[in-house]
Amino acid sequence: METKNIKLDKNIEMAKKAQALIPGGAHTYSKGDDQFPANAPRIIDRGEGAHIYDVDGNKWLDLGMSLGTVILGHAYGPVIEAAQKELSRGCNFVRPSYLEGELAELMNSIIPSAEMVKFGKNGSDAVTAAVKLARAYTGRDYVVRCASDPFNSIHDWFIGSTVMNRGVPEAISNLTLKFEYNNLDSAKALFDQYPGKIACFIFEPIAATEPAPGFLQGLKDLCEKNGSLLIFDEVVSGFRFHIGGAQVIAGVTPHLSAFGKAMANGFSVSALVGQKEFMKLGGLGHDQERVFLLSTTHGGETHSLAASIATIKEIQNKNAIEHFYTTGRLLQEGMRKAAQDSGAAHLVDIIGYGCKPGFSFRNGQGEISAPARTLFMQELCARGILMPYVVPSLAHQQEHLNYAVEAFKDACGVLKKATEEGFEKYLIGDAVKPVFRKFN
Ligand SMILES: Cc1ncc(COP(=O)(O)O)c(C=O)c1O
Incomplete structure (x- = not known):
């Protein structure tokens, strides 16, 4: 050539x-x-x-x-048209647009762990909101991430656990622990070492390596036995491994999961999804202490949500x-x-x-x-x-x-x-x- x-x-x-x-x-x-x-x-x-x-x-x-x-694909017609239509009708309002409920309903219908949905603009915010919710729900401080995940979030709880941790207080870094993928013993060891202190396990459910038979279910069982939440970071795997996320392929439904990247063909939308029992703590319909979950000026931007609905439909139809x-x-x-x-x-x-x-x-x-x-x-x-x-x-x-x-x-x-x-x-x-x- x-x-x-x-x-x-x-x-x-x-x-x-x-x-x-x-x-x-x-x-x-x-x-x-x-x-x-x-x-x-x-x-x-x-x-x-x-x-x-x-x-x-x-x-x-x-x-x-x-x-x-x-x-x-770049500048994909049906997605651009859906976004353009909303752009000409106004892109952000003082109250929610009808598109927020529409996309939430669509996501609930395709993602097993989704009973409620909160939108953001990038994957990091959705992942970190999941960690925050797990800490709030359990009242615990420690977070366990997967040693082989290259990236989960720009926020301190993750960056503090990398070699590029300048600017992150040691007290924050010390709260993030690591387990080995496909190694249940490494998870058990952490539960033994930090009894009653681990809020959640957060990781990519499937990346390059296949999950060993029983590994993901075993980890969910371990989390539930120890009062911790299982969170899947599906920012990369979502809408790529399966329309409902890698959790469908894994056959294991996490308590919370985070989506981003591919959900709007390049437009900026991310989502924290999860079971009502946890997600409702970020809302108005409970009498417990309030949790400041995701709240962003641009989270409900209409053209991005319309782009996401169009993207998901195209993925399905094509x-x-x-x-x-x-x-x-x-x-x-x-x-x-x-x-x-x-x-x-x-x-x-x-x-x-x-x-x-x-x-x-x-x-x-x-x-x-x-x-x-x-x-x-x-x-x-x-x-x-x-x-x-x-x-x-x-x-x-x-x-x-x-x-x-x-x-x-x-x-x-x-x-x-x-x-x-x-x-x-x-x-x-x-x-x-x-x-x-x-x-x-
Ligand atoms: C697995 C995973 N989770 C989360 C993120 C963060 O997403 P964002 O860059 O949209 O904040 C990334 C980004 O590369 C990622 O690869």
């Missing part, structure tokens, strides 16, 4: 301005320059379907789809979830074959479910390697593909997959050569770095 002659002059100029004016040059750390190879686009102009266009006019096949939010699984599987198989044909099978790990496939890259010594990952992304960029990770969407069609798999083959070939001749010879910029690190 020919590599493209990509000019990034305007990209570089505009990114310089952004770096000078915005800490990190972007509003999500995972969009930062330290996450992409040097030949990646830096500033995006627009998107359409499975493609995005940068400010120099270069066209890119997008495999990341806006951190997994754009589940149907059988989109099945499409995600098939798309991801084809990319996984394509990558496997590309790596084998290039003699690079030992350099690429292929993991995860089709709806959210994962790829990691190794060096010649068999270690997970940032230079290897960067070089792979660099070679895809040279062929017009942006792949910080892969999040299948309805917009990804067979022709895009064929093109991507062709490019995988080239990139695997370069990766193989670099392990023999040195990454410095092939990398044109710095290697990417993990977001969560102590120093720049």
Whole structure:
């Protein structure tokens, strides 16, 4: 495959301005320059379907789809029309819009744990509201998160438990404990160590690894036996693994769960959902002490709620979830074959479910390697593909997959050569770095 002659002059100029004016040059750390190879686009102009266009006019096949939010494709007609209709009728009012009840009703009808719903604008707020509610309901302070979850929230209870914990009081960090996924004993040990003190377990119910038989139900039983709440963070898995969330696949209904990312095809909506017994504490219909749950100026923004209703209906009508699984599987198989044909099978790990496939890259010594990952992304960029990770969407069609798999083959070939001749010879910029690190 020919590599493209990509000019990034305007990209570089505009990114310089952004770096000078915005800490990190972007509003999500995972969009930062330290996450992409040097030949990646830096500033995006627009998107359409499975493609995005940068400010120099270069066209890119997008495999990341806006951190997994754009589940149907960029500028997807029926969602845009639903949002536009509400925009022209006013986007926020002093009392709730009819759309709040409408979307809540729709969510209650498809998500097993949803009996009541509270909307927010981002996943972090929904997850943190779940933690707050669990603490309020149980009257306990400790929160247990999963050691292998890369991210659950921007708020202190989570960030304080990472290596990038500067600015979080130690007293807060100390209240967040960690358990191991698929290891019930690690959960039991915490209940033994902190009897009567754990408010909740909060984690992604299914991510890259399949839950071991009985693990999730066992954890729910343990939580209930010990008076704690089970919370699923479905910000990524919601509307991707199943229309009702990964909790449907798991066959386990949590007490509370949080949704976000894909629920409005990129519009800003998130939701805390859960059983009435807990959720009602944030409302007016009880005589207990009040809980300040989610309360945001923009939570009821009409066009985003309309976008969410349209997105959910499109996912249902277009059988989109099945499409995600098939798309991801084809990319996984394509990558496997590309790596084998290039003699690079030992350099690429292929993991995860089709709806959210994962790829990691190794060096010649068999270690997970940032230079290897960067070089792979660099070679895809040279062929017009942006792949910080892969999040299948309805917009990804067979022709895009064929093109991507062709490019995988080239990139695997370069990766193989670099392990023999040195990454410095092939990398044109710095290697990417993990977001969560102590120093720049
Ligand atoms: C699993 C998970 N939970 C929560 C969040 C937070 O979502 P948001 O960025 O919308 O606050 C993220 C974001 O990446 C996530 O991956």
